[in-house]
Amino acid sequence: MPSPRLFKPSVNQWPIALEGLGYGMTHSPASIAPHTPRTATPLRRSARRLHLALDVVEEKATISEESNVSKRSRSNAKEQGISATPSKVNPAKTNRTREACDSTKKTRRKIDKELKEASFTPVSPDQSESKRRKTGRNEPAKVITRVRVKDQEGEAKKKCRDVPKKKVFYRVLVYDGGKFGIGDDVYVKRREDASSDDEDPEVEDCMICFRVGTTIMIECDDCLGGFHLKCLKPPLKEVPEGEWICEFCEAKKMGKEIEFPKPPDGRKRTRTAREKLLSGDLWAARIESLWREADGTFWCRVRWYIIPEETTAGRQPHNLKREIYLTNHLSDIEMESVIRQCSVKNPKEYAKANEGDDVFMCEYEYDIHWHSFKRLSEIEKNAGEDDNDEDWEIPKDAVLESDEDMDYDEEREKSLQTRATEIAANSGKAKFFGFQKIGTKRIPEHARSHAQTELERAKATLLLATLPNSLPCREKEMNEITTFIKGAIHGDQCSERCLYIHGVPGTGKTMTVLAAMRNLKSQVDDGILKPYCFVDVNGLKLASPENIYKVIYEALTGHRVNWKKALQLLNERFTDGARNGKEHDRPCILFIDELDLLVTRNQSVLYNILHWPTKSSSKLIVIGIANTMDLPEKLLPKISSRMGIHRLCFGPYNYQQLQEIICSRLNGIDAFEKQAIEFASRKVAAMSGDARRALEMCRRAAEIAGYRIKSTSESVSLGDKARVVMGDIDAAIQEMFQQPHIQVMKSGSRLCKIFLTAMVHEQHKTGMAETTFEELAATVSRLCTSNGEAFPGWDALIRVGCMLGECRIILCEPGSKHRLQKLQLNFSTDDISFALKDSSVLPWLAKYL
């Protein structure tokens, strides 16, 4: 039997698209049977048994059925090679050999050669394709004649408009006898001239006897060749545990010249699809969506995989032979170019996999724009956590037009539909990092089932997670960042390569950097700017400051090592310039958000990171964001001046700016009274100038207005008066500051208020969230003396500290270190300012808040 895992679990759960294939509309049981007969696949590493007899029987059944139903000509390679007629399965015909051990070098050479050849071919592929090929090194655009790639916003849409017939989407599609579903991994034809595209055997022959045979085969962990146990010298009785290397590879390692056995006369050497993929003659991709065009052709949108050789880092020693990377590059291709399924697994599943030659391992996503690696498990984790927070830039043709221009297959279950189409259309975007966070929020399908009111639209666009396309009030900063990056990339020796951005929370720092990077990306794509790597790290997400080395190294190479090793390797790369391989020529931009959190006791992390860019050989550019102005000076007083740090300050927004920001978000939505927006802006500007807070306040006010309108509309018809008014804003402000912790601060004792003010003051002064009890006591003492207040004494101070710790207003380090015990505020300094600023008993507190 074919390995059952190769098919989706239960065929019946998956409606199959039957139209356009000559199938009747009724699901005859035969037509849902798996159509791609899998000839027994030889084993991977451990025992793989061949059940040839069974397969032939099934093939016969399938084939006769196919000839009845499928009117299409079948160009599908494998089908012809293996299953078109039973006789093709016979060993005489399938005797295939495979190339001898492909060493890394050889594979690379081969690819290089192909690149050269390809660049001489005059036909140029269309845009999106050439972009994909730009990924690796300085690859010339590939020539694709058979793979018709479509620009994502291109043709498909136009066709839809011109032809009355509609585009139909599928979750599972039977095409040329193969069953393809969303999420399936497939081989895709690469080029017309790729030597033996018409034959992509699934079954590999024994490297020694050149037969498939029915006995157990074992795979060499080095050359991936398959061997019958009995053909080995000496023969093996059973599959050995752990790694196994064939005699040829063994000999090669010893430095001996050994030739692999030659195939018998008159037989062509045939490579399996796996071999072709790993040597760059085939592509692999993951299907993200499937549809039929109005003209009846079948298409799919795929996300490409690439082999290690195609990344900037090239094949590295840690890469497994069968390792490939998922990219963030999507293309629309015709189903005609899809050959058949393969199986790409995560490392865990891969270790257990035992399904033949078409198994690959994928642990990382490779960003083709930034040439950086992200672990897939991490991406999934993040996507799962903040599903709603994820912002997607919607390809204009993909989802939004679906109402008018596309029809979804009715058979699909409603719930799955949303998921599937969303994933299909956007997942590439969702899994990008950084940039994709800038874009418009995708409004969920179910929310579109009823017409949204203005208020609802307002609420949606005011969500913090909804990031605007434009950034009002930050044009100047954005230009400055762009100029800095361009200067640094072009690498004049005198230009600074470290940018330090600071400013209070919510002033658009993170957003502006990401928006600037997004603009630069398009310049790179257009060839105006030299390509560079981009690595994006957030201090908040690091378990410890030292972990940043690990994260950076992993992003640059797709390889995980401990932080010490990573530090050593990064040092080599950035300071010694020792391993000055080709890939290191490319400038690398390291963007560290929440830089404050990298502060360690000996400050070595910050030092190293700010020091690397000063080395002329490093090509490293660092952009760091923090809330305090002079973190580098404070921490590294002696060295920071030498570091050539370019500074950029993001001031708090004033009320006009906040007003502009809110209005630009609400552009075209008539849900707020003008005075309401102004009121909110003034309130927030007086407090902190934090756009995040202003947006949050307006959104809450819109919610409150919603309740208000609902409760009154039953009796009175409000007509178009359903708008947010000053009163709603006021209610939102009250609510925001009536939270329990604010109440506790407001109603606390004198000493409690002084304590908290000292905490805020301390934080502003040092730029660090953490302080020790001793330092805090000193600050309290100073505040008291300079404001004519009696210092309450240590005991009283400890008691207050304990109380604040118990109600979690501050966080205290556990243990009994007393004086050295660490303390930290559990709320933003804003909240404390708000609560204590106009305290009537202690008016002087306002000076420090």
Ligand SMILES: Nc1ncnc2c1ncn2[C@@H]1O[C@H](COP(=O)(O)OP(=O)(O)OP(=O)(O)O)[C@@H](O)[C@H]1O
């Ligand atoms: N100029 C602006 N235009 C539109 N929205 C803005 C602008 N500035 C800030 N925002 C909004 O405010 C929120 C906070 O912005 P951002 O995350 O960039 O702030 P930040 O300065 O990085 O804050 P923090 O220091 O807390 O990280 C974002 O959701 C963003 O949508």
Ligand SMILES: [Mg+2]
């Ligand atoms: Mg930020």
Ligand SMILES: [Zn+2]
């Ligand atoms: Zn053999």
Ligand SMILES: [Zn+2]
């Ligand atoms: Zn071998």
